[in-house]
Amino acid sequence: MIINPYLFGAVASSLLLDTYSGAAAAYSLRLLRTAYTGNAIRVRRSSDNAEQNIGFVSDVLDTASLLTFCGVGNGFVTTWYDQSGNANNAVQTTAFNQPQIVSSGAMITTNGKNSMLFNSTKLMLLTSTITIGASSYTSFVGKRAASGDKLIGLSRYATNGYSLYLWSDNKYYFLGKTNNYLASSATDTTTAQLLLTGQNSAGTMSMFKNGGAITSSTAGLVYSTLVDAIAGASGTLANCNLQETILYDSNQSTNRTGIETNINTFYTIY
Numbered sequence: 001m002i003i004n005p006y007l008f009g010a011v012a013s014s015l016l017l018d019t020y021s022g023a024a025a026a027y028s029l030r031l032l033r034t035a036y037t038g039n040a041i042r043v044r045r046s047s048d049n050a051e052q053n054i055g056f057v058s059d060v061l062d063t064a065s066l067l068t069f070c071g072v073g074n075g076f077v078t079t080w081y082d083q084s085g086n087a088n089n090a091v092q093t094t095a096f097n098q099p100q101i102v103s104s105g106a107m108i109t110t111n112g113k114n115s116m117l118f119n120s121t122k123l124m125l126l127t128s129t130i131t132i133g134a135s136s137y138t139s140f141v142g143k144r145a146a147s148g149d150k151l152i153g154l155s156r157y158a159t160n161g162y163s164l165y166l167w168s169d170n171k172y173y174f175l176g177k178t179n180n181y182l183a184s185s186a187t188d189t190t191t192a193q194l195l196l197t198g199q200n201s202a203g204t205m206s207m208f209k210n211g212g213a214i215t216s217s218t219a220g221l222v223y224s225t226l227v228d229a230i231a232g233a234s235g236t237l238a239n240c241n242l243q244e245t246i247l248y249d250s251n252q253s254t255n256r257t258g259i260e261t262n263i264n265t266f267y268t269i270y
Helices: 063-070 256-267
Strands: 023-028 041-045 051-054 075-080 100-103 116-119 124-126 136-144 154-156 164-166 172-175 180-184 194-201 204-209 216-220 228-230 239-248
Touching (some): 041 063, 051 063, 172 194, 239 256
Antiparallel strands (some): 023 239, 075 100, 116 239, 154 228, 180 216
C-alpha cells in the first residue's frame, strides 16, 4: 500500500533551521533541519508498553510506521528529540505523564496536522538546562482545549527564564531572563490553533500572536520553580495540543517575520 505523505501535513517549502540557524533547542513533528538525521519522537504503545523510534518521510512524521506500530491501540511519546544539534531531548519516563499522539489507532491532529495531546497531567522534561543570555526568542504552535485552560510551549521559570504562555486568566505572559515579564493588557478566550512568539532583545521584551503584536505591560515576578520543560512544570501543567516549539539564545528580531512565515506556511494558522 502506498502512503500519501501529504495525508497528515504538506511538505514544507523549506526547512526552518536551514534558513534560520542557531537554535538552542527545537522540537517538532516535521523535519526542521536538513543536517538532522535523527528521529522525531520515541513512542510507547498501550498494548504491551513496547517502544519504537519514529522518524520522518518526505520531511514530515512517518505516520505509516507509527500507526503500524500502535495498531488499534494508543501511542504515547516518551521522547521528543531535539533537532537543533544540541541533543537536549525532552523526555518523560512516567507513563501517566506521557503526552498522547495516537488514539485508538488514529493520529491525533490539530488543523489537519499531527499533534501531541498534553491534558493537564502531561509534561516533558529536558535532559539538561538551557542557560540563555541577555537576548532570546521562542515560538511555538499549539491549541488549548478550552477557555481558561493553559497553553504552554517550551519554558523555564525564574533566572534565565524564557517562558511564554496563555494562562488560566486568559492573558498572555512572557518571562524573560531577569525575572521581568510581559502581561497582555486584554484577555483572550480563544481556543483556536495559535502561533505564539516571545522576543527578548537585550531586555526589550515583546509578544506576538499569529504575527501581530500583543499589547502588553511590563511587571516584575520571581518564580521559585526552576525546570526546563514542555507544557509546564509541576503545579502549572497545560491542557493543550502542541506541534512545534523552538528556542534561540540570541536576538532574532530581524528574523521574526521570516521565522513566523515559515511556520505559518506549513501549519496554515492564519
